[in-house]
Amino acid sequence: MMIGKEDLALSLSLSPTISTTTNCRSHQLNLLPSFSSLDTRTTPPASLRGIDMNQTPVTEREDSEEDMHGMPSSPNSTNSSSSGKRNERDQVTCEEHMLERAGSRGLSDEEDGGDGSRKKLRLSKDQSAVLEESFKEHNTLNPKQKAALAQRLNLRPRQVEVWFQNRRARTKLKQTEVDCEFLKRCCENLTEENRRLQKELQELRALKLSPQFYMQMNPPTTLTMCPSCERVSSSSAGNSGSAGSSAATVVPPSMHQTYQHHRSIVPAPWTPIPLRPAFLDTPPQRS
DNA sequence: TTTCGCTAGTGGATTACATCA
DNA sequence: GTTGATGTAATCCACTAGCGA
Numbered sequence: 609m610m611i612g613k614e615d616l617a618l619s620l621s622l623s624p625t626i627s628t629t630t631n632c633r634s635h636q637l638n639l640l641p642s643f644s645s646l647d648t649r650t651t652p653p654a655s656l657r658g659i660d661m662n663q664t665p666v667t668e669r670e671d672s673e674e675d676m677h678g679m680p681s682s683p684n685s686t687n688s689s690s691s692g693k694r695n696e697r698d699q700v701t702c703e704e705h706m707l708e709r710a711g712s713r714g715l716s717d718e719e720d721g722g723d724g725s726r727k728k729l730r731l732s733k734d735q736s737a738v739l740e741e742s743f744k745e746h747n748t749l750n751p752k753q754k755a756a757l758a759q760r761l762n763l764r765p766r767q768v769e770v771w772f773q774n775r776r777a778r779t780k781l782k783q784t785e786v787d788c789e790f791l792k793r794c795c796e797n798l799t800e801e802n803r804r805l806q807k808e809l810q811e812l813r814a815l816k817l818s819p820q821f822y823m824q825m826n827p828p829t830t831l832t833m834c835p836s837c838e839r840v841s842s843s844s845a846g847n848s849g850s851a852g853s854s855a856a857t858v859v860p861p862s863m864h865q866t867y868q869h870h871r872s873i874v875p876a877p878w879t880p881i882p883l884r885p886a887f888l889d890t891p892p893q894r895s
Numbered sequence: 896t897t898t899c900g901c902t903a904g905t906g907g908a909t910t911a912c913a914t915c916a
Numbered sequence: 917g918t919t920g921a922t923g924t925a926a927t928c929c930a931c932t933a934g935c936g937a
Contacts, residue, residue, distance in 0.1 A: 729935075730901065766903090
């Protein structure tokens with residue numbers, strides 16, 4: 609949004625007949641010239657006490673401030689689609705606004721109490737089921753789909769849009785929980801592996817410090833890995849024994865003599881595995 | 896009374912398009 | 917005609933309040 613709050617305030621104070629939150633084009637506004645300029649963001653919708661919001665709209669009167677403008681209350685309102693579909697959106701915008709107005713719950717300001725409080729009523733099971741089905745097919749809606757769904761369910765397009773937004777949020781939350789659990793297990797495994805390797809390192813160092821170690825030390829060992837089975841084997845001038853990685857299965861070179869493409873592995877200096885994966889400390893960058 | 900899930904409002908960020916110099 | 921700056925509308929997400937079960 610390129611309009612700052614100051615600009616909004618200025619607009620409100622200077623042009624009381626123009627809504628600052630309009631989503632309509634000028635020609636659409638011309639169709640609805642009599643709506644007031646209440647700031648819908650600061651004026652909560654009227655409540656809906658005792659009324660089943662899920663009932664088929666009866667009158668054109670909208671309970672919320674949307675009717676005051678003839679358009680939705682939030683800049684987010686009305687259209688839900690992936691970006692870059694302006695033409696498609698434009699075609700549906702007016703229809704949606706009319707639908708939203710028609711899709712009211714048949715309440716007047718008197719009926720909803722007019723105390724500024726809002727009522728959030730549940731969608732029926734049938735409505736939720738249909739929305740769920742639709743969400744399974746596509747988790748975002750283009751304006752036409754939204755309008756059709758709203759009409760089918762006797763809801764306002766805004767309600768359908770909000771439902772999809774919240775549904776996406778729930779999906780993301782659950783996925784985040786799953787990811788978190790997975791990473792937690794990874795972290796635990798790596799911690800355990802690190803602990804085990806540290807212990808092994810200590811043992812090797814202790815062994816290295818003992819005089820006997822030098823007595824029995826063989827010439828430098830070269831590790832070879834079979835690219836096919838990725839097994840590591842060790843070889844040295846005087847020993848073809850088991851100096852391979854503790855994590856890899858050590859296989860005598862003889863078992864892999866048929867492979868002509870064995871490559872040598874130079875043992876790298878010891879690097880402890882961090883107890884906590886680095887990516888956990890690196891927040892994902894927003895593209 | 897408290898808790899939890901759901902619905903909806905709000906603000907910021909982003910994108911596409913229109914207009915103008 | 918092209919290009920960059922600017923404005924506007926639409927959409928998304930994150931956060932949150934409020935309602936109902």
